[in-house]
Amino acid sequence: MTPDRWLVTLLGLGLIGFIVWFFWLKRSTGQRAAETSSGYQEAMILVKGGYTPDTIVVRAGKPVRLNFRREETASCSEKVIFADFNKSADLPTGQLVSVELLPKQPGEFGFACPMGMFRGRLIVE
């Protein structure tokens, strides 16, 4: 092996390590939904290239209202699906769309766009 080959190999493997760490190993801790006077646990979620924040922490047994605002036109994100709750909502660009859920059991529930490219998590405690 010539030195340039060693260099390319090491750089490549380093890059692979970075990809694994960046996409798979690091996870966000999440944001706790605020409780409003009406008894809802509310959170705003921005839809642009992903969900911001993408991890929402709520308490079980209390209704949750997630207010989505989509600020892009990519067709992937035109819908958000809560598969575990059998709920979905259309997200027209620029409009605020509320999704209401009642998490009964603690656990981690994913939400995503129909193609699964955007993902978020609802952590129920």
Place this chain on the structure above:
Amino acid sequence: MTAPGHAARPQVPHAKSAPVAPKAQHIELRVGGMTCPHCPPRVEEALRKVDGVSHVHVSLAEGIAHVSFDPGRAAVADLIRGIRGSGYSAATAKTRIPIANMHCSSCVMRIELGLGMTPGVVKAEASSLTNAVDVEYVPEKTTLAALKSAIERAGYRVAEPRIEPGAEALEPEELAQQQEYALLMRKFWFAAAISVPVMALSYPDLISGLREWMPMGSDTRRAVWALLGVLSLPVLVWSGSQFYTGMWDALKHRAANMHTLIAIGITAAYLYSVVAVAMPELFPRMELAEVFWDVSTVVVALVVLGLALEIKAKGRTSEAIKKLIGLQAKTARVLRDGKEVDLPVEEVVAGDTVIVRPGDKIPVDGELLEGSSAVDESMITGESIPVEKRAGDEVIGSTLNKTGSFKFRATKVGKDTALANIIRMVKDAQGSKAPIQRVVDTVSGYFVPAVMILAILAFIAWYDFGPEPRIVFATIVLVTTLIIACPCALGLATPTSLTVGIGKGAENGILIRSGDALQSSEKLDTVILDKTGTITRGEPALTDVVAPKAQSEDEVLRLAASLERGSEHPLGEAIVKGADARKLALKDAKGFAAIPGHGVSGRIDDHDVLLGNAKLMRDRGIAIENLVPDWERLANEGKTPMFVGIDGKPGGLVAVADTVKPDSKVAIAALKRLGLEVVMLTGDNQRTAKAIAAEVGVDRVLAEVLPEDKAHEVQKLQLEGKAVGMVGDGINDAPALSQADVGFAIGTGTDVAIEASDVTLIKGSLMGVVTAIEISKATMGNVRQNLVGAFGYNVLGIPVAMGLLYPFFGVLLSPLIAAAAMAFSSVTVVTNANRLRFFEPRRLSS
């Protein structure tokens, strides 16, 4: 106009107002919850207590309070509060109006104040979170237009369109899709136009003339190539902009998608070319200093074209829901204050009297008050024959009135109508996931980073062990691998087919609740049919009349029916209906008497008529021996025969039975043909059950099942290892429906939102079960084709792109071909899903 203090009170154009001296105003308020004669006085008393009220009259029959009041001292809202305080409800309309320019918290108050001063407004609540105001108002007193102008007077703009679930929601979305498509096509044409000269001039060695004009290593070639690089840049920056923004947005969320792959691929190709032109001396040999501008531009052009075609194709997948939304009536002719007014359909409130003329669309759900007509309900139920409607019948909003004029009372409006429920259910179902999708989701979560890793591994392998020029091969392989991978095809495979399949169901009057229900329906091997209301009509009808001697059948029936005319017993009603159907003139019975547990007696046209069981006849000394064989025959057929005695002699028999729906037999045969075991479940005795089962062709019968044991019977079959579908009505059979793997609820008319069911058949026919299973089979088959295609494409394409074939066959994929393959793989998936649009339910004859 927003100045407080002495500003004139805003006047609503439609409302009666008192411009000068305080003059009594009159209003009619609809009061709900008044069930008994002592209710109106309570409401009247409560209203009289309101300051400024001069005269009150509450009518129980109309359910309306007529109130005269001094608008200077009392507002309509006070009256409403008065009614509510007395324990009754006041019918008001609620609406949400979005505001375009609500920026500060003081806006909330100004909007609420502006609306609060409008006559007829009961409550206004604005919220800066939703950027909308929720208004409760009395529809007799104001209109939506008046509310909007009140908001405008307060200095705000109403955002159009209104955020209402249902009707208008899709239109802006469609517009956005069209704009997106047009933009992508512009980007494509630009990229394509640049690609042509870029491609030609990138391979001068292949074209004679060019080869001589710009030989390898010459300054001309370098200059031309540098120019091409400049020319290609706008293709990347503009036509390919969505790849970079998409990659960046995803990276911020530690995610990667198709955009990431394409962006890295085209950038790698571009940067290599920049180095080759700017610093050719870095390369050991001249032929290595090649450019790949064409790769960047052609990939952008092809992938952008693919995206555009995908948008077009995806638009077609939701055609069914667009059709449903298009069914909504726009206006309604309503009686308000005794006058006929045309209103936008959003303003119709429950309790309104709506007038429908021939050819009109029925605007909302309701109950027919007067008049009669034939109504075409095919758009909702899929039933093509118009349905006769008379007073008391239910009418469904968005169906088409054919022949007569009628008035009906609106019962469900806005988002509560059957159509709105159907739209919402279909949308939810289309957005739900089939279990099969979970696998795909797991894969696609790892897919893109995995492809990036594979591309890097391929680069290393080619650089370390590949043939010369290694750096060129390694770069080509890296770019090709990144570009050929198509996460979109994987992601699109299931949802597009589900959208089309569930939409197809809705077109045929079948509401499939979720992807789960669709996938489970396909796997059913046993179908349990509840007898009453499912196989049969669920109400008794006259089936046989036996008249052995002397009397004619019609005479026996006429006497029996005349006797039962006053009866409220369902069997009696069936006899009367049967006589009506034969157009017999019925008389009133004199001396009518019911003999509990035995029958009825009375005198008609100088005849003493008896109707009842054998014991009644024997008690009255009537010899019925001759009729007994016929009685037994009818009883064995599962019918309920009754003796008729005339003037102390045996007159004949009338038999009543729950009759089988006309298409039950055909549907059961079709279910069997689909390979399903059909089981009938009923509370009837064995004899009746067997008779019906034989008539419709069911082999297995579970008779004498108590209603509460139905779910248990379903479970028993499931324990036999069967995937069980249960068909029944949504109310009595709810536990059994939810116990079954798939619950099919037979619904009729407007109660479509049957909770316990996985599938709702709007048209009360068993054929719907057949169609639902056929749709599920077609859709799941389509999903599997898509998944096999998408997985297969990636599983085969990626290794080929990595150069796995090269050591054996010397074949290496061009990045240009990879781009074409990638662009068209996702279009193919969507197009395949669209094939489902041509699904036609089989129309089976016997």
